[in-house]
Amino acid sequence: MAAVTGDSSLMCHRIVARKSCVNLKNRIFGIPVSTWGNGEKVKGKVEFRVRAAVQVGLEGLKSEANFRGLEGNLGIDVVSEGELRQKGFLGLRKTKLVCTIGPACCSLEDLEKLALGGMNVARLNMCHNTREWHRDVIRKIKRLNEEKGFCVSVMIDTEGSQIHVVDHGAPSSVKVEDGSTWLFTAAKFEGSRPCTVQANYKGFSEGIEVGDELVIDGGMATFEVIEKNGGDLHCKCTDPGLFLPRAKFSFWRDGKLVTRNYELPTLSTKDWADIEFGISEEVDFIALSFVNNADSVRHLKSYLSTKSAKFIRVLAKIESLESLHKLEEIVDASDGIMVARGDLGVELPLEQIPAVQEDITDVCRKLNKPVIIASQLLESMVEYPTPTRAEVADVSEAVRQYADALMLSGESAIGSYGQKALSVLQMASSRMEMWSREENQQILLRQHQLGVSLPDHIAEQICNCAVEMANNLGVDAIFVYTKHGHMASLLSRNRPNPPIFAFTNDDSTRFAMNLQWGVVPLLVSLSDDMEANISKTVDLLKSKGLISQGDSVLVVSDVNPTRATPMAYQSIQVKTIA
Ligand SMILES: Nc1ncnc2c1ncn2[C@@H]1O[C@H](COP(=O)(O)OP(=O)(O)OP(=O)(O)O)[C@@H](O)[C@H]1O
Ligand SMILES: CC(=O)C(=O)O
Ligand SMILES: [K+]
Ligand SMILES: [Mg+2]
Structure with missing residues (x-):
């Protein structure tokens, strides 16, 4: 040995x-x-x-x-x-792997294959699907652990409060043509209307002015606000692209994010109900979405102790500009961190993400908290059976930075090649760990x-x-x-x-x-x-x-x-x- x-x-x-x-x-x-x-x-x-x-x-x-x-x-x-x-001994992989469980991998057989492929933590995103569906997955994982000798931890990830496009349930994306004019409204309506976008929050346009830039999903499409009518915004497309289901908004003025203090709580009523669900199902981790300060983390942790559920570790997701301003206090208050690059890329110019990732990883090491690098690691594998070279380079870079864990999102949740994506993470991390060891990088x-x-x-x-x-x-x-x-x-x-x-x-x-x-x-x-x-x-x-x-x-x-x-x-x- x-x-x-x-x-x-x-x-x-x-x-x-x-x-x-x-x-x-x-x-x-x-x-x-x-x-x-x-x-x-x-x-x-x-x-x-x-x-x-x-x-x-x-x-x-x-x-x-x-x-x-x-x-x-x-x-x-x-x-x-x-x-x-x-x-x-030296062949044991050091970097931990997290897989998001979704419809593409929720059968007992698929979960077992992921466990065998090295999944250390299964993530359940409470944004999607029903609690019954999540319960069924959690129980299957616990059953596999007990009956087959795996040790897969369970993480639930809260929905959190965020302004996004109401999901009409249409699976496909909607095309946005250059120069087209769109209405963004919080008014509720059934089905879909041409060139009309329904926001999930009534105050979505508070503080927004004519001339502001409206960016969808960090760059999927860009608009200029040309008219404000009550809470409604009329916007003209300046950079054509696509609207995906649940697309997220960000507003920019003079090249800077317009940050507004929405009255949106970090933990909504639904999130609290999901947390109760997590406690009763004895999950191992709760990942808190859109944490903006340490108070929400401390609040949840003290709530868990009153419920005798101190065993549940609380992870803070860094996915807003505001959380970056209070990074150290958030890291200090939590049991671990997720660098949620998806939403981070909505509030931050994309070119800043790599440096921010490295900074967060550094702060986590300084304060001795585990850090997960998440989102789009192998995004192309949602559709294709092989990753791009750039994706492999991104994964390797996270391993070189000595992140504790890497996470798959859509690659495992809805992709056709989830197990293969996991094996790419496995191979890329083992290879980079070997290099780091040989080069004495630590x-x-x-x-x-x-x-x-x-x-x-x-x-x-x-x-x-x-x-x-x-x-x-x-x-x-x-x-x-x-x-x-x-x-x-x-x-x-x-x-x-x-x-x-x-x-x-x-x-x-x-x-x-x-x-x-x-x-x-x-x-x-x-x-x-x-x-x-x-x-x-x-x-x-x-x-x-x-x-x-x-x-x-x-x-x-x-x-x-x-x-x-x-x-x-x-x-x-x-x-x-x-
Ligand atoms: N339990 C689920 N049921 C159905 N679809 C899911 C489920 N979990 C994830 N998905 C799908 O997989 C995609 C990627 O999952 P993931 O949870 O990483 O994305 P997300 O919703 O953008 O994350 P977040 O809202 O936490 O920022 C989602 O957009 C969704 O389509
Ligand atoms: C994982 C997640 O929530 C994000 O990247 O936004
Ligand atoms: K979430
Ligand atoms: Mg997110």
């Missing part, structure tokens, strides 16, 4: 380990805690240990031994297991200090050093034991070369970690005795033939205080499997 095995390489590991240990010790000595290090050789087993200890008292004592059903089980999903057997990542409190700072330092050590030593895997996924995320943030096996006894943590770069979530029963947990997980992996003699693992553990040892400490150990 090891990428490098054999005695000579093992010797090499040992020598580097000693050097790294010295470096590590020096770095940890930089923080005001008692530290010590020792290296010892135990019967063919090399073990280096560095510990940073901090007294935290007994309040933090947790009992984690109540996970009976799992006793003796290694909760590894079938896809990671298969990939590991086939490709070895050393270019900026190190930001996160922790303010001493224990947080220690955890962060431990994880930074652990990753540096794991890369220098060329260990096969990193093991981490985590309750809420925090330590795993701190390791992932450094984008290590080896995969991170994150053992948890919390089912919701397991599904949440599905969005984290390079993390393989494993569900096992854990006890207070960390040494016992380590031997047990090593034994479980060994008994399944997933690790074998000579493989080396770097183990990061966060040991809680017990009555016998009232001291919490975190440790890094390097073990060569005997």
Whole structure:
């Protein structure tokens, strides 16, 4: 299973380990805690240990031994297991994949094919279809997880409030001719009328003046406002194009977006009903559309705690100009971010999207939140069985930026080649990850200090050093034991070369970690005795033939205080499997 095995390489590991240990010790000595290090050789087993200890008292004592059903089980999903057997540790894909589920892929068979193809998270867009339809999909996914051993998380994506063209249900697009005059109105009417567009919100034209530019879907067609009549706008087409169903509007004046404070809430009545639905169906993530500030994220999170649904992680979708102004506070308040390039491109000139994507990804890394790059990654594959070269370059660029996850939208939801699109993401990301690894690209990542409190700072330092050590030593895997996924995320943030096996006894943590770069979530029963947990997980992996003699693992553990040892400490150990 090891990428490098054999005695000579093992010797090499040992020598580097000693050097790294010295470096590590020096770095940890930089923080005001008692530290010590020792290296010892135990019967063919090399073990280096560095510990940073901090007294935290007994309040933090947790009992984690109540996970009976799992006793003796290694909760590894079938896809990671298969990939590991086939490709070895370094062959495990690091970038996570999200697929939007729609009519083209909602049968049990199709969902299973996507799961086998590497889908880590299934996204359900509540804009479309009925709650019954979504419930049916969620239940099918959970059934596949239970019966077939997958670990696919479920995300619901709220509709949010946005001004768009009322969807008449006509599937096709409407052509807009150059110079033609159109009426934009909020007045309700049935069916369709020539050159008339119905907006979904009565105040859509508030603050709009004659001479303003009206852009459809970020450039599908452009109009000039030539007359305003009450709330109605008469507009002349200046750049011909197409109206797609639910097309979105944006207004521009002197080259700048006309931003208006609509009284549209981030969460509408329908969104709250969808959230209740998500809670009752026990989804893993709620993606909040059109977040404009951190308050809506915090509001939803506190609502989820009052409903005992804290296990649901809240992702904020960055898709408005306003959200970019408050990016840091939004990222800080959420459990993760989606760069929703589709709607972002309605409020932002398209040429700004690539730089904005990179900025958002940077802020997410700085604040240690997972980031998903979404929309139009392989758009041409909605229709064609092969992507454009430019699309593959876009996907590869997102992977080069070390985004945590990539998302398919229409490609999987309505496209004819969803599975193929997923395999393109899979191949393109594996290839770019390999290049980044070979070129040692992660050393270019900026190190930001996160922790303010001493224990947080220690955890962060431990994880930074652990990753540096794991890369220098060329260990096969990193093991981490985590309750809420925090330590795993701190390791992932450094984008290590080896995969991170994150053992948890919390089912919701397991599904949440599905969005984290390079993390393989494993569900096992854990006890207070960390040494016992380590031997047990090593034994479980060994008994399944997933690790074998000579493989080396770097183990990061966060040991809680017990009555016998009232001291919490975190440790890094390097073990060569005997
Ligand atoms: N559950 C569904 N039922 C029917 N069609 C769907 C469903 N989910 C997605 N689609 C179709 O797939 C397309 C792409 O899906 P996606 O959710 O990414 O797009 P979107 O509606 O533009 O996203 P958003 O509204 O979140 O910005 C949609 O335009 C819609 O036609
Ligand atoms: C995904 C999404 O909501 C967008 O790109 O707009
Ligand atoms: K949505
Ligand atoms: Mg959107």
